Amino acid sequence: MKVCTKFKVIFIATVVFIWGAGFCHAGLITDMHGREVEVPDQIHTVFGTSPPVSYMLYAIAPELVAGLNFPFREKEKQYLPARLQTLPVVGGWFGQGRKPNLETLMQVNPDVVLAWYMKNSPVSRKAEEMLIPMGFRLVYISLDKLEDYPETFRFLGRLLHREKRAAALADYAQETIDRIKAVRDAIPESDKVSVYYAEGMDGLSTECDASVHAELLSLCGGKNVHICPSRTIYGMEKVSIEQVMHYAPEVIVSYEQGFYDAIFHDPRWQNIPAVQNKRVYQIPSASLNWFDRPPSFMRLLGARWLLNKLYPEKYDVDIVDETQRFYSLFLNVSLNRKAAADIIEP
Structure with missing residues (x-):
């Protein structure tokens, strides 16, 4: 000692x-x-x-x-x-x-x-x-x-x-936040879209509605279906497929590419509205994740992407053009349209 x-x-x-x-x-x-x-x-x-x-x-x-x-x-x-x-x-x-x-x-x-x-x-x-x-x-x-x-x-x-x-x-950052809040605040509560944030390779981990890991959902006017107090800042709350069925989300955003690639072929998910209506979206993750884990400045671009996915008729943005602009400003990387499009949908 x-x-x-x-x-x-x-x-x-x-x-x-x-x-x-x-x-x-x-x-x-x-x-x-x-x-x-x-x-x-x-x-x-x-x-x-x-x-x-x-x-x-x-x-x-x-x-x-x-x-x-x-x-x-x-x-x-x-x-x-x-x-x-x-x-x-x-x-x-x-x-x-x-x-x-x-x-x-x-x-x-x-x-x-x-x-x-x-x-x-x-x-x-x-x-x-x-x-x-x-x-x-x-x-x-x-x-x-x-x-x-x-x-x-x-x-x-x-x-x-x-x-x-x-x-x-x-x-x-301020321009993004102001624009997104203006669009969100103009959407009646009854018209807001319910969203499930799928984490893990099986899609059966998620985040409570107040979690920092799911902040973009509420910022962009989505209604996080998993309402609960966060137990830890780490998150990754486990749920069952039956619970997701009960939630019946209109949109699913996926963290893992493997889960996204499998969801439309997995019979357990086929009766969920988001799957039936082809409203499952893979979160872009290059160079850093646009949504979460870890939460970063990339969420400024992720918020524009998500708002367009949730409410395309209310926020009609050329996300490829926006990606080029963002990468040039924040990462000093010049992207052509194909490279930017490949990042959004690899």
């Missing part, structure tokens, strides 16, 4: 020394949780403690990203800068009980650690209790709702001295 304690003291002292040695000019900022944090005037490296945070960094300043939460999948790599693919995998606080490799984090030694502050979440407390005593500069941002994204982009722009870039992203 004494040896272990001695190692921890040395470990923390080493981190604090490295942190202090790299600390030149600094200033106080107020983060999005209202905490005052001293940060360098010039920030050269940043680590995000979870994928939603890291993805915000990818959009604003990929050159500042210090480490990854997990390795990229093959279909993600072609739309992200090559530099990101060579970064060390640090891990982070996300998913079910995950935590970072502190030794790798110490080696990466970011100027700032960004975290999503989740009210009353043990995840936020654990990150804070571990990182601050080790000398890391922890800055909280707000990502609870997609409506937080415009201000969060602007905050990060000020923090990272990327105001112009952040303003362009924030303006797109």
